[in-house]
Amino acid sequence: MTTDYSLCRDGVALFDLSTEARFLVSGPTAETALNALTTIDVSILRPWRGKMGLFLAPNASIIAIATFFRADDRFYIFAEAAVADRLRTYLGDEIAAHGATLTDLSQSHCLYSVAGPRAQEVMISAAGDDVVGLPFLSGEHNAELSATVFRMGNTGEFEYRLMADAAQASALTDRLCEHGASFGIAPAAAAVMKTLLLEMRSLSDDDIPADTSPFEAGLHWMMNFRKDQPIAAAVLSQSKATPRTRCVAVTIEGVDVVLPANARLFIEDQDVGVLASSEYSQALSKYVGVAYVAPEFGWVGVNFVAQTPTGNAIVRAVSAPMLVTNTAKQA
Amino acid sequence: MTTEMTLQTAHDVAKRRRELTERMKCKLIERLSLQLSSDEIADDSPLFGTGLSLDSVDALEIAILIELEFGVAVSDDELASFRSVNTLVDLVQERMNHVEEQV
Numbered sequence: 015m016t017t018d019y020s021l022c023r024d025g026v027a028l029f030d031l032s033t034e035a036r037f038l039v040s041g042p043t044a045e046t047a048l049n050a051l052t053t054i055d056v057s058i059l060r061p062w063r064g065k066m067g068l069f070l071a072p073n074a075s076i077i078a079i080a081t082f083f084r085a086d087d088r089f090y091i092f093a094e095a096a097v098a099d100r101l102r103t104y105l106g107d108e109i110a111a112h113g114a115t116l117t118d119l120s121q122s123h124c125l126y127s128v129a130g131p132r133a134q135e136v137m138i139s140a141a142g143d144d145v146v147g148l149p150f151l152s153g154e155h156n157a158e159l160s161a162t163v164f165r166m167g168n169t170g171e172f173e174y175r176l177m178a179d180a181a182q183a184s185a186l187t188d189r190l191c192e193h194g195a196s197f198g199i200a201p202a203a204a205a206v207m208k209t210l211l212l213e214m215r216s217l218s219d220d221d222i223p224a225d226t227s228p229f230e231a232g233l234h235w236m237m238n239f240r241k242d243q244p245i246a247a248a249v250l251s252q253s254k255a256t257p258r259t260r261c262v263a264v265t266i267e268g269v270d271v272v273l274p275a276n277a278r279l280f281i282e283d284q285d286v287g288v289l290a291s292s293e294y295s296q297a298l299s300k301y302v303g304v305a306y307v308a309p310e311f312g313w314v315g316v317n318f319v320a321q322t323p324t325g326n327a328i329v330r331a332v333s334a335p336m337l338v339t340n341t342a343k344q345a
Numbered sequence: 346m347t348t349e350m351t352l353q354t355a356h357d358v359a360k361r362r363r364e365l366t367e368r369m370k371c372k373l374i375e376r377l378s379l380q381l382s383s384d385e386i387a388d389d390s391p392l393f394g395t396g397l398s399l400d401s402v403d404a405l406e407i408a409i410l411i412e413l414e415f416g417v418a419v420s421d422d423e424l425a426s427f428r429s430v431n432t433l434v435d436l437v438q439e440r441m442n443h444v445e446e447q448v
Binding site: 051065066069126150151192231232233237239240254263281282284311312313314315316318319326328333334336342343345 | 348349350351355356357359361362363366378380381382383384386387388389393394395396397409425426428429430431434435438
């Protein structure tokens, strides 16, 4: 795991993300259908540009975090593997109800990620110079790779997602490994993504407790406030004014043991919140995670205590992203 | 400080941070003409690429804002640490704490 982490933070890693969710929404009502279901305004997306948004339940809880790309009159939707079944069911019902067509690409297409500070060099070699001009959250078809290339991802590094016909998977990875060899590319386990994402405070499904609103999770930057929210408008308004909890990025110090998910957090003897998840950060040499705490204490600099069999751990609210990546330093 | 806090200290730390964060958001909205209210900006929202979708010109505007409004000079190296509202507040708070310690 350590090697996989270093590959992505210091060099370039190749992740097989084929278990992640990916859908295509098409038909004359595709735009209307998506606008009725998501928190962003997809009508303002230019061709081959993308944006992150949310699917919300009627109680304003988060069904899924997704990345949307417009491809002419069609839309691609990407989301993490953990929400694939939930999203398939939800979209299957809702997209059809709006008269659009949903195509599940999860089996028919493979999905890989080339990520790390050297990812751009690998992609120039494998896909051609044009990829340099590909801005974050944009995509294009690449003839060299016979794949659609998307600049997306939340690791804080250069990250390219490549989607191709499933039958082309071996040819695609062979080409990436061949062209990436001189840059040290190697396959990495997708499991390490969790740590990379937590360091950036990019939330995954298991970081978000049930019934948490976007405001409580700090994900309201994935909402378009100038658009009428067709789902959960009243609940969102209330949650904006009086959130029940605040999500904060945290570092954990004082113990050598892993804190369990759902460990309670205290100030003096007052129970003020819960640790949602944590992972060991090699770059920071400590555990990092996210916690949900009482709104009055959900601010950077506040220290909480989590009790463990070997002593008290100090759980400190910190700013995110927690580190400046090598890619960010290059930029 | 990574020690246990009393409730009173936690309240004080949170209050100071909340006030500074709110002030930073209001100044960003004003300086960059953002069509948002301060409670629509998440503290850890990315500033560039996604989130507020700012660009390199905005980064320079933020550096000027921090110098004019908070009296904190920003070096070129520190521009790389501009990643979210919280990281901006960290920079300002760190300098303020340093000045207070010297006084």
